[in-house]
Amino acid sequence: MALDNTTEVETPEHVRFRYRVAGPVRRMLAYLLDLLIRAAVLLVVWVVIVIAFAATREAISGFVLITAFIMEWGYYVFFETTGDGRSPGKRVLSLRVVKEGGYPIGFIDSVLRNLLRSADFLPVGYMLGLLSMAADTRFRRLGDRVAGTMVVVEERGLVAAPLALHPPLGEGELDGFPQRPPLSAWERETLELFLRRADLTAARRDELAQTIAPPLAQRMGLQVRNPVRFLALLHHRAAATGRPRGA
Amino acid sequence: MTRTQDDFVSARKQAWAELEGLLVGRRFHKLPPASIARAAAIYRDVSSDLMRAQAAGYSPDLIALLDGLAARAHNALYSAPPYRTRAAWELIAADFPRTLRKYSRFFALGIALFVLPGVLGFAGAMKSRAFALKLLPAPTVEQLEKAYAEGFNDGREAGQNTAMAGFYVYNNVGIAFRCFATGVLFGLGSAFFLVYNGLFIGAVAGLVTAAGHGKNLLTFTCTHGAFELTAIVISATAGMVMGYALVDTGGLSRFASLRTRARDIAYLVLGAALMLLIAAGIEGFWSPSSAPPRVKYGTAIAAYLFVILYLALAGRRSKRATAAAATTTAAAMAPAAATTTAPAVAP
Numbered sequence: 001m002a003l004d005n006t007t008e009v010e011t012p013e014h015v016r017f018r019y020r021v022a023g024p025v026r027r028m029l030a031y032l033l034d035l036l037i038r039a040a041v042l043l044v045v046w047v048v049i050v051i052a053f054a055a056t057r058e059a060i061s062g063f064v065l066i067t068a069f070i071m072e073w074g075y076y077v078f079f080e081t082t083g084d085g086r087s088p089g090k091r092v093l094s095l096r097v098v099k100e101g102g103y104p105i106g107f108i109d110s111v112l113r114n115l116l117r118s119a120d121f122l123p124v125g126y127m128l129g130l131l132s133m134a135a136d137t138r139f140r141r142l143g144d145r146v147a148g149t150m151v152v153v154e155e156r157g158l159v160a161a162p163l164a165l166h167p168p169l170g171e172g173e174l175d176g177f178p179q180r181p182p183l184s185a186w187e188r189e190t191l192e193l194f195l196r197r198a199d200l201t202a203a204r205r206d207e208l209a210q211t212i213a214p215p216l217a218q219r220m221g222l223q224v225r226n227p228v229r230f231l232a233l234l235h236h237r238a239a240a241t242g243r244p245r246g247a
Numbered sequence: 248m249t250r251t252q253d254d255f256v257s258a259r260k261q262a263w264a265e266l267e268g269l270l271v272g273r274r275f276h277k278l279p280p281a282s283i284a285r286a287a288a289i290y291r292d293v294s295s296d297l298m299r300a301q302a303a304g305y306s307p308d309l310i311a312l313l314d315g316l317a318a319r320a321h322n323a324l325y326s327a328p329p330y331r332t333r334a335a336w337e338l339i340a341a342d343f344p345r346t347l348r349k350y351s352r353f354f355a356l357g358i359a360l361f362v363l364p365g366v367l368g369f370a371g372a373m374k375s376r377a378f379a380l381k382l383l384p385a386p387t388v389e390q391l392e393k394a395y396a397e398g399f400n401d402g403r404e405a406g407q408n409t410a411m412a413g414f415y416v417y418n419n420v421g422i423a424f425r426c427f428a429t430g431v432l433f434g435l436g437s438a439f440f441l442v443y444n445g446l447f448i449g450a451v452a453g454l455v456t457a458a459g460h461g462k463n464l465l466t467f468t469c470t471h472g473a474f475e476l477t478a479i480v481i482s483a484t485a486g487m488v489m490g491y492a493l494v495d496t497g498g499l500s501r502f503a504s505l506r507t508r509a510r511d512i513a514y515l516v517l518g519a520a521l522m523l524l525i526a527a528g529i530e531g532f533w534s535p536s537s538a539p540p541r542v543k544y545g546t547a548i549a550a551y552l553f554v555i556l557y558l559a560l561a562g563r564r565s566k567r568a569t570a571a572a573a574t575t576t577a578a579a580m581a582p583a584a585a586t587t588t589a590p591a592v593a594p
Binding site for chain 1: 251252253291294297298304306307308311313314315317318319321322325326334407408409410411412413414416417420421424425427428429430431432436489502505506509510512513516517531
């Protein structure tokens with residue numbers, strides 16, 4: 001069941017869990033957001049210096065250049081080390097930089113991955129970084145490879161509400177259904193995902209169910225009158241018997 | 248015992264929500280000890296929930312939820328303080344010069360790749376202006392000739408000093424960082440930038456000297472050069488160390504080999520960055536000052552001596568301490584002593 005954008009981490013206590021690795025688009029959005037923030041800070045510094053110090057034009061440019069330097073090279077390192085691997089942009093897009101073993105990153109890791117931004121940027125517009133990401137199952141750019149880090153998506157999943165049969169089980173509806181429906185783990189999972197989908201119109205739901213229900217019914221020697229209801233009943237019976245076959 | 252997914256979820260839901268609640272805050276480590284212990288306990292339970300869910304073939308959204316929860320709890324529970332202020336001092340006092348000495352061959356190569364093209368550029372530009380114009384853009388040439396013809400004997404106004412210091416920080420440190428980062432291309436980027444910068448700087452010096460303003464140039468650049476030129480070579484050295492680790496992997500994968508040297512590389516770059524900040528300060532405020540040439544030459548000699556002595560001597564252990572460290576290392580390699588021996592600290 002390994003989707004191609006997850007990576008498994010095993011901790012020293014032999015706990016295994018999977019991270020969802022962040023792809024280029026999501027990271028690019030975070031980057032753009034951070035870029036906006038950096039530009040905004042630079043603007044604010046410039047305005048403050050002009051108003052508060054009424055400095056000469058040359059002195060202003062000096063302070064602004066120093067701020068630009070800090071924003072270019074220090075921004076990410078500061079936020080990634082103090083914010084547990086999250087710059088403000090990454091925070092908004094629920095991204096986090098972690099070590100390949102799933103540990104939080106340290107100062108040195110952050111320095112390396114962010115200095116190498118300038119190599120990833122080459123020849124223009126992060127082209128090398130994108131190539132490196134495309135050639136890697138964990139979407140690591142060069143900086144990530146050198147520092148031994150990866151960027152993961154952290155989404156708080158929702159605990160799925162129990163899947164109830166609606167309307168409730170009628171008299172004799174399950175007549176003829178096998179006690180343990182002959183479903184593979186994959187098929188059961190498919191049923192469950194289908195029944196949990198709330199974004200389908202009734203017509204589309206019917207249409208999809210019509211393609212799935214008949215072959216399953218045939219396997220169990222049953223007749224299908226209402227495909228969606230049939231799938232719900234089948235899932236209900238399978239869920240009540242616990243472990244699916246072949247899991 | 249077999250349980251349906253829905254039974255399983257309703258039985259465990261509360262514990263998951265509790266862990267979720269503990270992880271939400273920004274500062275996990277500021278929580279009271281009891282909460283952290285509680286989080287650790289639930290984390291272990293969640294890990295076994297996860298294995299159970301996978302074994303029982305529960306639905307993917309549930310497994311994704313548990314994966315996410317376990318991952319975030321792991322991240323929070325295992326986080327170390329991201330930095331120590333003491334480490335900054337250790338870097339300056341010992342780690343940086345020590346690391347540079349460890350890679351002295353790369354450093355020597357870096358110096359050669361910088362100085363030889365520099366000499367070439369200087370000699371060429373001294374001989375013919377056409378040579379200099381091949382290397383440098385014409386507007387730069389005119390600007391340079393004008394600037395150094397005027398010299399800095401009258402100093403500059405303070406505002407302009409600040410502006411130039413800012414420019415040096417932004418431009419020169421940026422150049423050094425790029426000089427390092429391009430080393431990831433098997434060291435070729437760093438080597439290229441060294442040769443390029445050597446030729447460029449040499450040609451500028453040659454051009455200005457040929458125009459008869461050599462003294463102005465020398466009084467201006469001599470002091471900050473001690474820090475700036477050395478630091479640029481050091482950051483390129485870090486880049487070449489990085490490139491070499493990709494080639495001579497010692498049986499590891501290329502990037503795994505690189506990661507064994509990651510700490511050393513970071514020390515070199517951070518040290519170089521510090522030196523460049525010092526250089527920018529000097530270049531902005533002292534170099535263009537109206538101090539007489541003699542004083543400037545004096546400070547330049549002092550600066551070079553300081554840099555050389557610092558890089559050669561700082562962080563050296565005394566013989567006794569080295570011996571002690573060696574014994575400790577040997578002891579640490581023995582399995583029984585590994586956990587109990589404290590690392591040696593140089594007095």
